[in-house]
Amino acid sequence: MxxxxxxxxxxxxxxxxxxxxxxxxxxxxxxxxxxxxxxxxxxxxxxxxxxxxxxxxxxxxxxxxxxxxxxxxxxxxxxxxxxxxxxxxxxxxxxxxxxxxxxxxxxxxxxxxxxxxxxxxxxxxxxxxxxxxxxxxxxxxxxxxxxxxxxxxxxxxxxxxxxxxxxxxxxxxxxxxxxxxxxxxxxxxxxxWVPLRDLHPFQHFYPAFLLFIPTITTQVYLVVNRLMLGHMVTPADLGNFTYADRLVKLILAVATATGSVMIPNVAQKFANHDILGVRESLYKSFDFVTAISVPMALGLTAIAVKFAPWFLGNQYLQTGTIMMIEAPIVVLIAWSTVTGNQYLMPIDRVKEYTASVTAGAVVNVIANLFLIYWYKANGAALATVISEFTVTAIQLWCIRTTISRRRLFKSLWKYFVCGALMYLAVHAVNLWLPMNILTLAIQIIIGVIVYVASVWLIKAPVVAMAKELLKK
Structure with missing residues (x-):
């Protein structure tokens, strides 16, 4: 609870x-x-x-x-x-x-x-x-x-x-x-209060510095696309990308909110040598973020083209397309939040976490060089997806010997099938009705009903978690 x-x-x-x-x-x-x-x-x-x-x-x-x-x-x-x-x-x-x-x-x-x-x-x-x-x-x-x-x-x-x-x-x-x-x-x-003679603050410098490396590397993701877009294309392209990225990250915030929540939970289990508990937390958390992130990514894709110009103004027509391209990072970052922030870091495997984030930053820069030149703002969005896929793939490879990836992805198809049904329902409304606040509310309600009902009927693992929560 x-x-x-x-x-x-x-x-x-x-x-x-x-x-x-x-x-x-x-x-x-x-x-x-x-x-x-x-x-x-x-x-x-x-x-x-x-x-x-x-x-x-x-x-x-x-x-x-x-x-x-x-x-x-x-x-x-x-x-x-x-x-x-x-x-x-x-x-x-x-x-x-x-x-x-x-x-x-x-x-x-x-x-x-x-x-x-x-x-x-x-x-x-x-x-x-x-x-x-x-x-x-x-x-x-x-x-x-x-x-x-x-x-x-x-x-x-x-x-x-x-x-x-x-x-x-x-x-x-x-x-x-x-x-x-x-x-x-x-x-x-x-x-x-602890006597000053008993305090040794600088013993924490090196381990904290190891975590600083991925923290500062992560900032590359936040600024490199904008810096390169500002240098290589027009301000309009940069504006479209900036707002698309902000809207995708708004959705992403809900899916990744488990990150800082689960770090202390897993860290305490690790400190108590509860390795089985650490693994069970990973499996449940991965299933939970998948159940949340998949419908969010697909729902965003279904409404993006009409939503962007309605919300931001007619000068942001391209923003909707960029949002559709970048939407997969909602799922990818949700997964890497579990494998990296909730597993590798709490159990003190910081070097592997740092390596994955650094590799993602390098791939991001290289992909941007080519994709922005060819596809402008759309290319920057695609480069973001490629770099986040790189981070997630490396982290999954790092945990291959301690975690059953088969169990991790066992129920993945259920969420994507339910998400696809939800996408079709929301997209149909998007085609029939003009975008306004009422249409958006209808789309959200229909999307939630279709997805929850589908997940319930197909008996995805998150249903059992929900039942357990309701009992408590």
Whole structure:
């Protein structure tokens, strides 16, 4: 039950994170204008680089280590203070380096660069990884959700013209800082003071750094397509790809919300030498994300062509096609979230996880060179699918000796058959009716009914999981 509740909390928050830009972007783009919006994006991209380096792999590493020692009060407290001290040190170095870069190399936008330092300070006091390790997602999600909603309201109330760019930057950075600060009072009952002489923070540097490599490599996926598109094709192609990618990632957030939820669960079982329990968690989680991601990918494909211009405007006709091409990553990333984030990382097989992500990044760059040249934005979407397939395939190969891949994929056909039936029903509605909010609601309702009924009749494994949950 705890895992299911944590999944619901995390999935809801991921959706909120994805919807926030969709709510605020149309307003901010008009109020600030292209010039000042560009200044914010430019200065924020640089501060993001610095705080990611300062944070290293603490979010993933801290999550796992706290899960290992969750039931031992002294070890849990000692681990927390060591990792938090390490994070404070590395963030301090990153902050000093950032300020030096601003004062030495920045001749323009200096005041905006300085305001962006709020993001680095916020990262230094981020203890969300502790509560993830304790499998207590409610505190993190509820507090951050409240802060996020208040921030959205303040953006509409405070930011009124291009002269308010500084207010906008403070609101975003301040919201991150406030959200992180609100978690500290909850530590009093869970973490106790440990004498400074007993703390050895730098023993965590190397293992955290190993997790930092895939974290920073993953950023390649987020920026390389846009950088290469911006260099090789028109801004219109880049705009179409950006919005298509955001909409696909919105759907993806729900399917992959099990990632950070399952890391502490699996890590604790591994720490208790419950290898059978680790494997059972993998099988159930893989089946669960397949049951969710397959209909999401196929449903998105069914409505994409009409949905994109209706939601974004007629100038985004190409976005629908890009969404259809990129839709398979919903399933592929859902699978790699299980094999990588929920299995390889919690059981300390970080090198294999890093190798898979690095290979995906390399394939992504190479595929983009050719496919963007030939197919522009469609090529970038196809390159994303190829690179994600590479990551998933390598991770499946890495676990071949410890996991039964036959059992892993045993029921796969059931979800794809049910998903195909759902696709046909939703696509038929898409052909007959014009796209509007009512049509979208009808498509979602029909899709859910057809898919759930099909899964129930065909007796897919997720049905047994649902029955067990209802009994509890």
């Amino acid at each position: 705890r895992v299911i509740k944590n999944y619901i909390y995390n999935a809801g928050y991921q959706i909120l994170l994805m919807f926030t830009p969709l709510i605020t972007t149309p307003y901010i783009s008009r109020v600030l204008g292209a010039h000042y919006t560009g200044i914010n994006e430019y200065t924020n991209s640089w501060v993001t680089f610095f705080y990611l380096i300062g944070q290293m792999g603490v979010i993933l590493y801290g999550n796992r280590e706290i899960a290992y020692h969750r039931n031992d009060d002294y070890k849990r407290s000692k681990t927390f203070w060591e990792i938090e001290l390490l994070q404070a040190c590395t963030i301090s170095v990153s902050l000093i380096a950032y300020l030096m870069a601003v004062f030495v190399f920045s001749s323009t936008f200096k005041e905006y660069f300085l305001l962006q330092t709020l993001w680095i300070i916020a990262t230094a006091i981020d203890v969300s990884w502790f509560f993830m390790g304790m499998e207590d997602f409610k505190k993190t999600v509820v507090r951050n959700t409240i802060v996020k909603i208040v921030t959205i309201a303040l953006i509409f109330l405070v930011v009124k013209s291009s002269d308010d760019l500084w207010k906008y930057i403070i609101l975003l950075g301040g919201a991150q800082l406030a959200g992180n600060l609100t978690l500290w009072p909850y530590l009093r009952k869970l973490v106790h």
